[in-house]
Amino acid sequence: MTTLWTCLLLIALGFIGVPVANADCECGYSLNSTVFTELVESDFTLSGNITENTDWVVQEWEVSKEASKGPYGRNAQAKNVVSNPSVQHNVSAQGVNGDPAGLELFVRRPDDNQDYIGVAEVDSRRTDMIYGTFRAGIKTTGVNGTCGAFFWYLNDTQEIDMEFLSSQITANSSPINLVLHSLLTEERGGDAKNTPTFKVVSLPFAADEGFHEYRFDWQPDKVSFYVDGIWLADMTNSQYIPQSPGKIILSHWSNGNPLWSGGPPEVDAKMTVSYVQGYFNSSLPSRHEDYQKRCKGRQGSLSICPIPDQKGAPKVGAVHFFSQQAGGDKTPNQTVYDKHLLKSLGSGLTAGRDSWVLVCSVLLASVMSLAL
Structure with missing residues (x-):
């Protein structure tokens, strides 16, 4: 039911161009002074x-x-x-x-x-x-x-x-x-x-x-x-x-x-x-364009995320992944494999939107079939 309400909200907002959640790291990942x-x-x-x-x-x-x-x-x-x-x-x-x-x-x-x-x-x-x-x-x-x-x-x-x-x-x-x-x-x-x-x-x-x-x-x-x-x-x-x-x-x-x-x-x-x-x-011009779009107007300490150094041999549960962090999206518009969708998200600026469109389409079609 939560997913259904999310879909209805996205449709009501027009979805395209409407930010529905905050994200961090839109302007990249830093190693010392290099981004x-x-x-x-x-x-x-x-x-x-x-x-x-x-x-x-x-x-x-x-x-x-x-x-x-x-x-x-x-x-x-x-x-x-x-x-x-x-x-x-x-x-x-x-x-x-x-x-x-x-x-x-x-x-x-x-x-x-x-x-x-x-x-x-x-x-x-x-x-x-x-x-x-x-x-x-x-x-x-x-x-x-x-x-x-x-x-x-x-x-x-x-x-x-x-x-x-x-x-x-x-x-x-x-x-x-x-x-x-x-x-x-x-x-x-x-x-x-x-x-x-x-x-x-x-x-x-x-x-x-x-x-x-x-x-x-x-x-x-x-x-x-x-x-x-x-x-x-x-x-x-x-x-x-x-x-x-x-x-x-x-x-x-x-x-x-x-x-x-x-x-x-x-x-x-x-x-x-x-x-x-x-x-x-x-090296891809399309990725340069995506970066400019997602980073435009972003400010503050969370727009660029420092890359942590591994200290010592990696231990179970102690390796940092931006893609596994709770409390917000830290991989906006990035290539991150999702085993549930069996695809890489973030190949383009609209990738996250397209994934939700797929989920919502299937769910709403199921609801409509039950109503009929």
Whole structure:
């Protein structure tokens, strides 16, 4: 009945152009003095089926061992990406399958005489991301012979990478590989290790024993890397920093090359991602127009929302999501997946209105049919 009265009120107001609720963050999200206009937040401990999540695309492709530059080819398949939501969201760290909750990305042990290794990749649907701060909660695998990666990507010469090689992880230390792929990488046959935008930082924990937040902040003249809110490194070689829009990728793979991924794994290897957050600018003129419309005339401390830093390893129920905050809409006109509507809200300024039109139309049609 409450929903019906809401629909009738919206119709009485004419709905279009009439603000029916207050919203915060209309003018964006700030990191220090930098404001980003766009937001994507994905809590994979809540999501029930990644194939229904309209903010992400599970990849399926195959590359030969020659193209993969290793003794094995790679075969990305949807079956290697498994949703494992929490048994009790924001309360339990356990997923419905008994393992830690999140999105599971598998590298499969190849059968004897098999030329391909089964791998996993998930890409953001949005490909218009230019500059921003990007974060992911990840628990790496402890199985030797894989590469786990969280990165921004346009092509092989414009890429910002945070990568784990499971062969390097020990009980006390986890080296993380920080990479900007550029034309220098291409000139050196795809190997960035001897370029000025490759750094290895040893982390003082075993990355396969729990979740940690991996983050990079991308600006036109600098890329900064963090783990659990602690700064690791800056890369300021501006000629190698990407200046074009792209997307976010989560991947877990192996091609058996001893110079990088190693492997293949002797058993199926799993990397788990609990969340991804991206606060960024868009390259799309339509999104620029939307921003101008929603921000026009807005003032006050709530029109721009500061992005909190993660302090320490992310704990269950303690990770901040604007899209999960009570007491007002903090993601106006943003791309935020709603599992109940099975769509992303906020692709345009009228997206929230259109969702209500759909709900009201169905409800009023039902009432009219009963009246007749």
